[in-house]
Amino acid sequence: MLILGIETSCDETAAAVVEDGKKILSSVVFSQDIHAEYGGVVPELASRDHIRNIIPVVKRCLFDAAVSLRDLDAIAVTQSPGLIGSLLVGLSFAKSLAFSLNIPFLAINHLEGHIYANFLTYPELDSPLLGLIVSGGHTDLIVIDERGQYQLLGSTLDDACGEAFDKVGNLLGLSYPGGPAIEELARGGNADAIPFPLGRVKNYDFSFSGLKTAVLYYLNDLSEAEREEQRADVAASFQKIAVRMLLKKSVKAIQETKIMKIAVSGGVSANDFLRDRFFREAKKEGFTVYFPDKQLCTDNAAMIAACGYDHYKKGERASFSIKANPTEDIY
Ligand code: KG4
Ligand code: ZN
Numbered sequence: 001m002l003i004l005g006i007e008t009s010c011d012e013t014a015a016a017v018v019e020d021g022k023k024i025l026s027s028v029v030f031s032q033d034i035h036a037e038y039g040g041v042v043p044e045l046a047s048r049d050h051i052r053n054i055i056p057v058v059k060r061c062l063f064d065a066a067v068s069l070r071d072l073d074a075i076a077v078t079q080s081p082g083l084i085g086s087l088l089v090g091l092s093f094a095k096s097l098a099f100s101l102n103i104p105f106l107a108i109n110h111l112e113g114h115i116y117a118n119f120l121t122y123p124e125l126d127s128p129l130l131g132l133i134v135s136g137g138h139t140d141l142i143v144i145d146e147r148g149q150y151q152l153l154g155s156t157l158d159d160a161c162g163e164a165f166d167k168v169g170n171l172l173g174l175s176y177p178g179g180p181a182i183e184e185l186a187r188g189g190n191a192d193a194i195p196f197p198l199g200r201v202k203n204y205d206f207s208f209s210g211l212k213t214a215v216l217y218y219l220n221d222l223s224e225a226e227r228e229e230q231r232a233d234v235a236a237s238f239q240k241i242a243v244r245m246l247l248k249k250s251v252k253a254i255q256e257t258k259i260m261k262i263a264v265s266g267g268v269s270a271n272d273f274l275r276d277r278f279f280r281e282a283k284k285e286g287f288t289v290y291f292p293d294k295q296l297c298t299d300n301a302a303m304i305a306a307c308g309y310d311h312y313k314k315g316e317r318a319s320f321s322i323k324a325n326p327t328e329d330i331y
Contacts, residue, residue, distance in 0.1 A: 001073045003312070004097075005305025006058070008090030009082025009110045010136070011041045013053040015061035016302035017072075021309025022123050026064035027295070027302040028057050039170045047085030054093050061301075069101060076308020079107035079318070080325035081137070087324035095320055106308040107318040109330045110299075111138060112150075116307040117292035117300075118263040119147065125290060130259050132250055134274075135266030136162035136177070139206045141249055142331065143257065147310055152331035153253055154204025161242060162268045164208035168215050168238050172231055182235045183271050189232030191240040194218060198241055204249050211241055243274045247281055254287050263290040270297035 003021070007014040016027040032049045035041045062068065077094035078087065091107075098105035114133050119125055131142040131150070139156040159167065162179055169178015174185065196214045199207035215238050219227060250262055264278065269291050282289045296303055 001309070001312075002067060002071055003106075003305040003308050004058070004061070004072050004075045005301035005303070005308060006054075006075065006077040006090045006094050007110070007113070007299055007301040007304050008050045008054065008086050009078045010086060010299060011035055011046045011049075012299040013050050013057050014299060014301035015054075015058045016300065016305050017061060017065035017067055018120075018302055018305035018309065021306045021313075022120070024120070024302045025067065026061045027300055028061040028064065029295075029298075029300050030057050036175045039176050040166065041083070041176075043083045043085055046083055047089055050086055050089035054089060058093075069097075072101065072103060074098075074104045074106060074308065074312055076106040076108050076305050076311070078110045078113060078304055079322060080109055080328035082110055082326060084324055084326045087326065091322075091324045099320065104312065104317045106311045106316060107322050108304050108307050108311065109328065110304075111140065112148075112330050113303040113307050114265040115144065115150070115263070116310075117265045117296040117303040118290050120296060120303060120306045121292045122290055125263065128259055129261040129263055130250070130253055130257065132246065132262060132264045132269075133266045134161045134246060134264065134268035136160060136166065138266065139208070139246075140331075141204045141206075141253055143259065144263070148314070150330050152329075154206065154249060156206040156208060157201060158207050158209035159212060161206070161208055161246065162266070164212050164242060165239075165268065167212050168235075171216055171219055172235060177267075179268060179271065182239055183273060185232050186236035186239045186273065187232075189234070189236030191236040193230070193233035194237040196237055196241045198244055198248070204253055206245055206249060208242060208245065211238065211245075239271075239273055243271075243277050246274065247277055250278070251281060251285060254285065260287040261290070262287065265292055265297065267298040270294050
């Protein structure tokens with residue numbers, strides 16, 4: 001069974017063809033570069049760019065998969081959460097295409113899509129397991145009771161982890177998105193150079209805004225020359241504490257729930273320093289950690305198509321009257 005996935009919830013215009021929820025025949029991701037000069041995503045520009053890109057991206061994806069529109073069995077599209085204008089482009093496009101081809105379409109939650117990035121990478125991964133979604137908009141620690149059944153343990157009280165990387169990237173004069181740029185800069189820095197504070201938050205919740213402010217104050221106290229000299233140390237020290245916060249709450253959840261598996265996903269899970277810290281801790285504490293293939297960490301449509309397959313198998317079909325929802329969650 002062939003599902004065309006479509007993802008336009010933020011600033012990536014993406015399409016993918018996935019067979020039987022497991023095999024990626026093609027996956028095309030167009031990352032909009034028009035936002036770099038603004039230091040963050042400009043919603044109005046994002047939706048206009050999706051309109052320009054959606055048809056070429058879908059055409060390219062069908063071409064790469066060597067399938068035609070008539071071969072498709074269903075379309076899965078991100079319907080929530082995200083930027084409303086961006087979601088609307090993908091959803092309206094998917095509805096129209098499904099209607100014209102007379103095939104079903106499935107409305108997918110972006111966060112559930114991120115969870116499925118791990119199921120795509122490890123098709124045999126069984127539940128229950130813990131999930132940590134770390135992206136530009138979310139930092140959620142969850143229990144995955146089974147595919148489609150999720151409980152929220154905790155989430156960020158302020159900035160999302162990826163958002164903190166982006167904002168600190170801005171402070172360091174790096175271009176958007178800051179996450180990959182900080183990771184790169186941090187490779188040449190000393191992660192123990194600056195003792196940034198680990199925010200204190202109760203239970204399974206997270207906080208990153210105190211850390212971000214600490215970086216701001218630290219940089220403000222430096223001369224121009226000192227700033228330049230310490231950039232890599234600041235990046236490495238910030239990254240270490242941000243990852244420590246994620247690890248601390250994840251280990252707490254593992255110890256308290258006794259669920260010895262955790263699947264990390266979302267854009268920040270592409271970070272090698274984070275991966276290394278989790279793998280080391282897993283070895284020490286005796287749990288198993290899973291990460292999606294790198295290209296499935298950041299926004300893509302293959303994870304949406306894979307998620308759509310399970311929804312389809314359960315008999316779900318979206319109505320053509322369904323609306324884009326900027327905030328809906330899955331817990
Ligand atoms: O999942 P994603 O593509 O989009 C959202 O759903 O938000 O995540 C994007 C976020 C951005 O904040 C970006 O800076 C961060 O993921 N990110 C990274 C890395 N790659 C992307 N953060 C740290 N290290 C990376 N290598
Ligand atoms: Zn995402």
